[in-house]
Amino acid sequence: MRPRTKLIAIVVTMAVLLGLNQVVEYGFGEFQVNPYYARIINLVGINITLAVSLNLINGLAGQFSIGHAGFMAVGGYAATYLTVYHGQELAGLAGTTLATGLGASVAMAFSLLVGACAAAAAGLAVGIPSLRLKGDYLAIVTLGFSEIIRVVILNIPAVGGATGFTDAIPITNFFWIFAMAILAIVVVRNIASSTFGRALAAIRGDEIAAEAMGVRTTRYKVLAFVISAAFAGVAGGLSGQLFANPLNPQNLNFVKSIEVIVMIVLGGIGSTTGAVFGATALTILPEALRPVDRQFPGLRMVIYALVLILLMIFRPQGVFGRRELGWQWLRVRRSR
Amino acid sequence: MSISGSGSALLDVQDVTMRFGGITAVKALTMKVPQGALYGLIGPNGAGKTTIFNVLTGVYQPTEGEVRFDGSRIDGKKAYQITELGVARTFQNIRLFADMTVLENVMTARHLRARQVLADAVVGTPRHQIEERAIQAYALELLKIFGLDKVANEDAIGLPYGSQRRLEIARALATDPKLLLLDEPAAGMNPQESRDLMHLVRWLRDELKLTILLVEHNMKVVMGICETIQVIDYGETIAIGPPAEIQRHPKVIEAYLGGG
Numbered sequence: 235m236r237p238r239t240k241l242i243a244i245v246v247t248m249a250v251l252l253g254l255n256q257v258v259e260y261g262f263g264e265f266q267v268n269p270y271y272a273r274i275i276n277l278v279g280i281n282i283t284l285a286v287s288l289n290l291i292n293g294l295a296g297q298f299s300i301g302h303a304g305f306m307a308v309g310g311y312a313a314t315y316l317t318v319y320h321g322q323e324l325a326g327l328a329g330t331t332l333a334t335g336l337g338a339s340v341a342m343a344f345s346l347l348v349g350a351c352a353a354a355a356a357g358l359a360v361g362i363p364s365l366r367l368k369g370d371y372l373a374i375v376t377l378g379f380s381e382i383i384r385v386v387i388l389n390i391p392a393v394g395g396a397t398g399f400t401d402a403i404p405i406t407n408f409f410w411i412f413a414m415a416i417l418a419i420v421v422v423r424n425i426a427s428s429t430f431g432r433a434l435a436a437i438r439g440d441e442i443a444a445e446a447m448g449v450r451t452t453r454y455k456v457l458a459f460v461i462s463a464a465f466a467g468v469a470g471g472l473s474g475q476l477f478a479n480p481l482n483p484q485n486l487n488f489v490k491s492i493e494v495i496v497m498i499v500l501g502g503i504g505s506t507t508g509a510v511f512g513a514t515a516l517t518i519l520p521e522a523l524r525p526v527d528r529q530f531p532g533l534r535m536v537i538y539a540l541v542l543i544l545l546m547i548f549r550p551q552g553v554f555g556r557r558e559l560g561w562q563w564l565r566v567r568r569s570r
Numbered sequence: 571m572s573i574s575g576s577g578s579a580l581l582d583v584q585d586v587t588m589r590f591g592g593i594t595a596v597k598a599l600t601m602k603v604p605q606g607a608l609y610g611l612i613g614p615n616g617a618g619k620t621t622i623f624n625v626l627t628g629v630y631q632p633t634e635g636e637v638r639f640d641g642s643r644i645d646g647k648k649a650y651q652i653t654e655l656g657v658a659r660t661f662q663n664i665r666l667f668a669d670m671t672v673l674e675n676v677m678t679a680r681h682l683r684a685r686q687v688l689a690d691a692v693v694g695t696p697r698h699q700i701e702e703r704a705i706q707a708y709a710l711e712l713l714k715i716f717g718l719d720k721v722a723n724e725d726a727i728g729l730p731y732g733s734q735r736r737l738e739i740a741r742a743l744a745t746d747p748k749l750l751l752l753d754e755p756a757a758g759m760n761p762q763e764s765r766d767l768m769h770l771v772r773w774l775r776d777e778l779k780l781t782i783l784l785v786e787h788n789m790k791v792v793m794g795i796c797e798t799i800q801v802i803d804y805g806e807t808i809a810i811g812p813p814a815e816i817q818r819h820p821k822v823i824e825a826y827l828g829g830g
Binding site: 236237240421424425427428429430431432433435436439440442443444445446447448449450451457556 | 627628629648649650653654658659661665666667668669670674677678679680681682684686688691692693694695696698701702705741742744745
C-alpha cells in the first residue's frame with residue numbers, strides 16, 4: 235500500500251471503530267445493544283489481541299511459551315495501577331477529568347503504553363535467560379514465571395491482593411479494544427511477511443540451519459517474545475479496566491495461558507487469521523452453549539471439550555492450518 | 571583481503587583437536603585451504619569429517635587449536651558470526667526449512683545481507699517494500715542459476731532429492747560467502763546428477779570466484795573436481811596431495827580397504 239492509501243485506511247478504520255463504539259456502548263437512537271452481547275464482543279476483542287500476540291512466539295518462532303497470562307498480569311496491573319492512582323492527573327494533562335471521554339482516552343493511552351512497556355520489560359527479563367532453552371524446558375520456565383508473578387501480586391495490598399484490583403476505573407471501551415486488536419494483527423502480519431518473519435520461521439524450522447544461514451537465533455527469539463509480551467500487557471490493561479471485570483490473580487493462572495494456546499491451536503498455529511478465528515470462536519462458544527446448561531447442568535463444558543477433541547482428531551493442523559485470509563476476501567494465500 | 575602470518579590461506583586450521591568426553595573425534599588437525607581452491611576432505615565413515623565442518627562453522631568450539639578465516643580467528647565464534655564473515659555451508663543430512671517454499675528458503679538466507687529495520691517492517695514503509703522486492707528478485711536470480719526458478723513457489727521438502735541438494739547450495743550462496751563448505755553434496759545422487767553437480771561446483775569456483783571445501787564419499791566426484799585432497803582417518807591426517815597421488819598412497823588404500 236502507498237503511504238497515502240495507508241493513511242486513508244487508518245482514518246477510515248478509526249472512524250468506523252468510533253462509530254461502532256458509539257453503537258455498542260451507548261446504542262443508536264432507540265436501538266440498544268444487549269449489554270450481555272456487548273460484553274462478549276469486547277471480550278472477543280481482548281482475546282484476539284492475546285491470541286494474535288501469542289501466535290508470534292508460539293506459532294511463528296515455534297517457541298512453546300505458556301506464560302502469556304503472566305505478561306497479561308504484569309501489563310494489566312501496571313496499566314490499572316496508573317489510572318487508579320494517577321488517572322486524574324493524566325486526564326488533567328488534557329485539561330479535563332476522567333469522567334469525560336477525552337480525559338478517559340488520554341488516561342487509557344498512557345496506561346496501555348505503561349502496561350505494554352512493563353510487560354515487555356518482564357518479557358525481556360524472562361526471555362534472555364530462558365530462550366536458550368528448548369521445547370519443554372522453555373514451557374516450564376515460562377509457566378514458573380507466570381505463577382511467580384501471580385503469587386507476588388496476590389501479596390500486594392495496593393492492587394487488591396487476593397480480592398482482585400476492584401478499584402479499577404472502567405475506562406476500557408469497544409474502540410480501544412478493537413483498535414488494539416487491529417494493531418496487534420497488523421504488527422504481527424507485517425513482521426511475519428518481512429525478513430524478520432522469515433528469520434523466525436527459520437528458527438522454527440531448523441535452528442542449526444538458521445544459525446548457519448546467519449540468523450541470530452537467540453536475539454530474534456527474545457525480540458519476538460518481548461513484542462508478544464507487550465501485546466499481552468496491552469490486553470491485560472484493557473481487560474482490567476473493562477466494566478466489572480477486575481483483574482484477579484485467581485483468573486490469571488496457567489489455565490488462562492492454556493486457554494489462549496487452545497485458541498491458536500484451534501485456529502491453526504502460525505496463522506494470524508487462525509488466531510483471530512480461534513479467539514472469536516472460543517469466546518463465543520461457551521456463552522452460546524449456556525442455554526444447554528440450563529437444561530443439563532454441566533453439559534456445556536462437555537460439549538466445549540468434545541468440539542476441541544473432534545477438531546484435533548479430524549483437523550490437527552487447526553481450522554486454517556498455516557494459511558491466511560488476504561485482503562482480497564476468499565483468496566486464500568500461502569503464508570510463512 | 572588481509573593476509574595472515576601463515577601464508578595466504580583463506581582458511582587456516584592449526585592443530586585443532588575436538589574431544590567429546592573421552593572420545594577424540596579430531597586429533598591435531600592442520601589444514602590450509604588457499605584462496606580459490608577446490609579442496610577435498612575425505613576419509614572412511616566416522617573419520618571426523620562432519621565434526622571438522624561443525625568446528626569450522628561454529629557449531630562446536632574446538633577443544634584445542636586455532637581456526638583462522640581470512641586472517642581473523644573464528645574458533646569460538648558463534649555460527650551466525652562466522653557466516654557473516656563469509657563462510658557458508660550445506661548439510662550432510664539436508665536441513666532445508668520445512669514449511670517454506672523454495673523461494674522462501676533462499677530469501678531467508680538473505681536475511682544476513684538484508685538492509686531491513688524492524689520498525690520499517692512493522693509499519694510497512696515504502697523503503698521496506700523496496701528492500702523486500704530486492705530480496706525476492708535476488709533470490710529468484712539465484713534460483714535461475716540452479717535451474718530451480720520454475721519450482722520457486724513449491725514446498726522445498728517436496729522437491730526430488732537432487733534438487734533439494736542444489737537448493738541447499740543456492741541457499742548457502744545467498745549469504746554471500748567467500749568460502750563454501752559442502753558436506754557430501756553428491757550423497758544420494760544418481761550418476762547423471764553427480765556429473766551435473768561436478769559441473770556446478772566447478773562453475774561456482776570459476777565464475778563466482780568461491781573457495782570450496784568439500785567432504786564427499788563419492789570418489790568419482792572428489793577425484794574429478796578437487797585439486798588437493800586431504801585424507802583423514804580416526805581424526806588424524808594420513809595424506810595430503812593431488813588426486814593422482816592420493817589414489818596411490820599406501821596409507822589411504824589401507825584406511826579404505828583395511829590393512830593386512
